Amino acid sequence: MSEPSVTRPRRWDKPFSLEAGSENEMTDTDVEELLQLTPFCQIDSSGFKRSLSLQEILKNDARIVGFDDGDIIVRRGDWGSSAFLILSGNVRVELERGESSLPDEILGRRHRRMKTLWESFSQLWRNHREAEVREVAEVSGARPAMNTRLTRGRTRIYLQEVSAVLDKYRTARLEPGHWFGELAALGRTSRVATVFSEGVSQLLEIRWQGIRDILRYDTHGGLKSYIEDAFRERALASFLRTDPLFQECSTELMQRIVEQAEFYTFGNYDSSRPFKELNSNPLRITETGEPVIIREGETPRGIVMIRSGLARISQRYYQGRRTVGYLSPGQVFGLEVIQSGMKASVSQPCQTQLSAIGHLNVVVIPKELVEEILEQQNTTGNNAVTEPPRLSPTCQTVKIDDEALLGQLIDRNYVQGTSLMVIDLDRCTRCDDCVRACATAHDNNPRFIRHGPVLNHFMVPSSCLHCVDPVCMIECPTGAIYRDLGQGDIVINDQTCIGCAQCASNCPFDAIRMVDIRDSRGNLIVDSKTHAPLTQATKCDLCIDQRTGPACERACPHDALFRVDMQDAVQVEEVFAR
């Protein structure tokens, strides 16, 4: 047999400090210096494998980056896969949320403007005949979309008037030794605040793989407790208050809950691979390899609240298990069991089993504290022990009568969708009015194909689902694909999309298409140096700039096409019961 001509790439073939955006390669001296600093000096390095030592992790998964005054380090809403430790200088973090936070324009985001009535109407004749027409000025950078400058060999977005920003918006100063960004990196959520450099600063950036390994092998658990404490201190109380159970909790009790809550992580964080495997192998028994959180028949130690990811609820069925529901972020498992235990004055076993689908972060609130909340609610006249709690649709377990269909929706990972497109084939007359409406709303380029897997009488066409956990965003180098903060949709900014196709290859549903772009005369736009045609990523944007919302849904005359938020129990049940 001949020798293979290529060698399989390995994790550290290209250290983080040699990737685009880095300044200097990490040296052994840098690593030694880092090891003197907190929290690395508190980490027990004896627990690490020889091939995966703490030194190697820092050398290969971390880099030192410098920032100038006003440089934006992370942007609210972006998907981050790394955390930062401030080594020198100061950074500022914005404190306000919503209306009063830093506006999108100064953060270099495209201002999404709703089309005016006239603009909407004129689409009828102003849409281009050619496919995928773009304004050359926008994609060539002739009209910069944001304040960018070349800092230390890297193009960065920056705030022009730092002092004005400090005067106008509420921010807090973070000093050397402080970590940030670790919750978003490990919890696979978007950055909750914008952080920018105040003066010149130097930061250590660690990618999530490195943090994951340090957490795994550090027997003292220094970093783990640091991250947990940060979550406890900064976000846990407000996260818990999103559930009605905790809304009326007294401050003292909430304080104890925050102190005693436990955090667990299950499953594999690795980008989109698990979903892709599931999708390419629909026959795979989904129970295989799913870590179990609470077994059927076990008495729960407390309630489980999902922080990020999805969890399956299943029940024994003859010799196997069948899926009876699933939970998404913010939803709770085990409350009814504790309630019925209180009613019967003896602990009850769980009738169902909870397991992690892919990567899952949960918070467990000990049973005694839950009982205390229920008793407190009882004394205030809520009868919480005997009555099931009043839950908002987003807090309920998602269930469908047809369990086989539910199983398929989970196995194909459609439960990720916050706006899953579903066509009821019993009603669809294949008229394609939906596709035509989509094309009209997008300069004559339809953003979905009316074709896809058929589950019972429901077709799930090839269209963006607007996932809860959008893996497409993880590796976008320019942040061109982002979650619109107003509506939560995942959209692509044509002005910053460089056509690298990372998002398209990460999307497990093949919902992103790379297209060659053209000028208004129909000529391909080519790179001025290489003369290669320029490509850009395209996908459904839920008609974000149209006055009426998703055109496809409104255009279907037979009420056959609908968008479902798979996290909304009531909507899911209604839609799939038709």
Add this chain to the structure above:
Amino acid sequence: MIQQLIQYRIRVISFLVLVTLTLSVFWLYSLTLSKTAFASGILLLCCILFLAAYQWRKKLSFLSLGTATVWLQFHIFVGLMSSLLFLMHIGFRVPDGMLEFALFLTYCFVFLSGVLGWLLSRIIPYRLLSRGEQVIYERIPIYYRKVREAVEQLVSENLKTDEENAVADFYQKNLREFFSGPRNQLRHILHSRRHRHQLTQQVSQILPYLEEREQEAMKQIAVQIQLKDDLDYQRSLQSVLKTWLFVHVPLTWTLILFALFHTITVCAFASTSG
């Protein structure tokens, strides 16, 4: 679901109220001894224009004009109401003038094609789901080509140097025609499976006379026959839905032209009072 049902009921009730109101206004008007034909004619013309506007609404999906579902429901309601108005307008008898008779016939065709379309849009989706892969109409020729190539590949793999080319002969005689394009359209529309049964039988009849390798190829060809037939089925039923619109829409425009001409002539030559 419940909300949808409630909304639907509200729409039906509002439609019934609308019909009752229209008819009572019409009746009251007739009490004044005015010429009711004029009033019913104007109303009818308005209905027809509203019905035709549905086609325009489809093009304006990005304006806040209500969803296409609601428009379709009102299209059906108003269509039904127009038939009542039409009967009253013609005084429940077939008109005798040339233009009037042409107008009468066109209205009847438009109305009946509308009812037929409504029925088809209810029945065909169920039937489409019952057989074969769900394919996009425009892509069916690509699938046809793939199936034909697969079969021709099987046939060519079984070509022998001597004259006894059983598989190729069978293909030439019984299958070439079948695989060359859409077939048995009417049978599919009528839901008949006779042709499929016949082809399957022909395949099983030849099997005992073939070598083992040829038998295997023939079995695979039989699978492709089913695939092709399912594609024919999808194509036939989908083309019914598409062709229907090509009848209903041009007829509507013809009706509008006739109706406008009729209105102008009537207004020019008749008085509106008793």
